[in-house]
Amino acid sequence: MIQFKVKSEVRGIERKLERARERAQRRLSMQVLKDSNYYIPKDTGALETSGIIDSTDREVSWNMNYAKRLYWNPQFNFSKDVNPNARGLWFEEAKAQKFNSWMQVVKDEYK
Numbered sequence: 001m002i003q004f005k006v007k008s009e010v011r012g013i014e015r016k017l018e019r020a021r022e023r024a025q026r027r028l029s030m031q032v033l034k035d036s037n038y039y040i041p042k043d044t045g046a047l048e049t050s051g052i053i054d055s056t057d058r059e060v061s062w063n064m065n066y067a068k069r070l071y072w073n074p075q076f077n078f079s080k081d082v083n084p085n086a087r088g089l090w091f092e093e094a095k096a097q098k099f100n101s102w103m104q105v106v107k108d109e110y111k
Contacts, residue, residue: 017110022057024109029053031105032091033060035098039090041070042083060091 030053037048040062047070050063062071070076074088087093095102 020109024106025057026053027105027109028102029057029060031098031102032094035094035102036060036091039085039087039093040083041076041078041086041088041090043079045082 033051033053037051040048040051042048047062047064047067050067051060052063053060061067070078071088071090076088078086078088080086
């Protein structure tokens with residue numbers, strides 16, 4: 001008869017997974033902000049620089065009083081002088097173009 005013991009370090013694995021999740025969330029949020037800013041309407045750059053990631057790394061937002069109006073009105077005739085990619089719904093456009101690369105950012109943290 002052969003006997004053996006199996007010892008698992010579940011707590012260690014859980015900690016590693018939690019750290020990977022935190023890193024993945026932070027990197028994803030940073031990439032979402034960067035990619036969304038590629039499509040943001042720009043005049044002085046104030047809207048773009050107002051983009052922030054919240055303290056939990058789960059929410060990206062732009063904190064100018066006119067951000068919501070510009071975002072939800074893609075029919076506006078946005079100036080293309082400073083940013084030729086400017087449009088409303090800039091996050092949606094970034095997601096449509098970059099979703100697969102965003103998922104790769106997350107996957108890379110779990111390798």
